[in-house]
Amino acid sequence: PKKDCNICPEWDCQNVNDFKNVWVVGEVDENGISEPSLQMLTPANKIASKLNTKIVGLLVGYNVKKYAKEFIEYGADEVIVLDDERLSMYSPHIYARTIAELAKKYKPAVIFISATMKGRELGPYVANTLRAGITADCTDFDVDEKTKDVLLIRPPFGAVLLAYIKTPTRRPQIGTARPNVFKLPPRDPNRNGEIIEEKIDYIPKPKARLVSRKLLPINEVPIEKADLIVSGGKGLGNVEGFKLLEELASKMNAAVAGSRKAVDMGWIPHEKQVGQTGKSVKPILYLAVGISGAAQHMFGIREAEVVVAINNDPNAPIFSQADYGIVADYKQVIPALIKEIESLKKQ
Numbered sequence: 169p170k171k172d173c174n175i176c177p178e179w180d181c182q183n184v185n186d187f188k189n190v191w192v193v194g195e196v197d198e199n200g201i202s203e204p205s206l207q208m209l210t211p212a213n214k215i216a217s218k219l220n221t222k223i224v225g226l227l228v229g230y231n232v233k234k235y236a237k238e239f240i241e242y243g244a245d246e247v248i249v250l251d252d253e254r255l256s257m258y259s260p261h262i263y264a265r266t267i268a269e270l271a272k273k274y275k276p277a278v279i280f281i282s283a284t285m286k287g288r289e290l291g292p293y294v295a296n297t298l299r300a301g302i303t304a305d306c307t308d309f310d311v312d313e314k315t316k317d318v319l320l321i322r323p324p325f326g327a328v329l330l331a332y333i334k335t336p337t338r339r340p341q342i343g344t345a346r347p348n349v350f351k352l353p354p355r356d357p358n359r360n361g362e363i364i365e366e367k368i369d370y371i372p373k374p375k376a377r378l379v380s381r382k383l384l385p386i387n388e389v390p391i392e393k394a395d396l397i398v399s400g401g402k403g404l405g406n407v408e409g410f411k412l413l414e415e416l417a418s419k420m421n422a423a424v425a426g427s428r429k430a431v432d433m434g435w436i437p438h439e440k441q442v443g444q445t446g447k448s449v450k451p452i453l454y455l456a457v458g459i460s461g462a463a464q465h466m467f468g469i470r471e472a473e474v475v476v477a478i479n480n481d482p483n484a485p486i487f488s489q490a491d492y493g494i495v496a497d498y499k500q501v502i503p504a505l506i507k508e509i510e511s512l513k514k515q
């Protein structure tokens with residue numbers, strides 16, 4: 169920053185060396201800090217050790233202070249808490265404004281936000297309020313050893329390349345990553361750290377008022393949490409094919425998922441799409457039916473323990489990555505599987 173310069177607001181005139189620490193924004197729901205935001209402590213740990221700096225957890229909301237210790241046990245060195253009744257209702261523009269105020273005060277070098285439904289909305293709001301950049305859906309983070317810029321790594325153009333993105337003249341660098349891209353770090357109840365309680369005088373009033381909240385009935389676990397997944401692709405041919413998959417899934421207590429083509433055909437909702445523009449899953453068993461195995465789909469099942477593919481084309485690319493493969497028409501295999509499970513249950 170130049171002396172006696174009045175051209176731009178103080179915040180815009182940055183010295184990147186003033187910015188330290190890696191922040192992880194903790195998303196809190198009725199069960200505590202959400203697992204996806206705790207997963208962000210894993211890359212935070214890597215970056216903080218390369219930058220020789222601290223990991224700071226950020227808890228913004230109402231009745232959130234009680235979760236600060238949990239943040240520390242999972243790996244935060246300290247936690248900044250802004251616990252305020254005026255934040256009892258989540259609103260992206262209010263939360264972003266308060267996070268931005270805290271960032272202006274503490275000057276973090278990098279902010280990590282999990283790309284949950286809320287995080288996908290909050291991240292760009294925070295970046296915009298801070299006039300900072302944001303790299304969404306990163307699959308890794310690293311540090312440029314020479315410049316100490318954080319490298320936000322993501323696969324553009326359908327996962328055929330890896331882009332290393334940095335903002336050398338602007339801080340904080342903001343990155344999001346999807347749930348399950350990083351593992352949950354181990355919890356250590358003996359870890360200690362400082363809890364800093366913050367107050368903010370002005371919190372804007374919400375522009376919208378929440379009148380009521382209705383949770384949609386959930387008749388199966390979300391795919392990102394399921395241990396068993398039966399997933400269908402374009403090869404199912406029609407929505408009837410999915411009905412058959414659902415029947416098998418209910419016998420196995422599995423969740424049903426699908427490829428992007430299946431979503432595009434309207435056979436399954438987008439929240440059940442697996443892959444680069446869908447969700448990353450980590451089941452014990454992933455049964456891929458009528459799915460060819462495109463890179464963008466396989467990206468979402470990197471963490472699956474066992475992948476079984478059913479496809480009538482012996483040359484389908486999925487066979488080179490699956491642990492087990494069945495070359496057959498699914499219309500023969502799935503009813504046979506259902507029959508077999510039923511007879512096993514009777515025994």
Ligand code: FAD
Nearest residue numbers: 401402403427428443444445446458459460465480481498
């Ligand atoms: P297809 O590729 O058409 O494969 C259908 C398969 O079914 C074939 O292998 C065929 O042999 C088999 N089959 C046909 N009939 C039968 C039968 N009777 N029994 C058994 N097998 C049968 N895709 C995703 O899935 N998730 C993503 O998140 C995603 N993101 C993308 C992001 C970008 C930027 C781009 C460019 C693409 C993305 N895609 C994604 C699309 C991806 O490239 C593929 O087009 C898609 O995954 C293919 O879906 P599919 O395997 O269902 O269909």
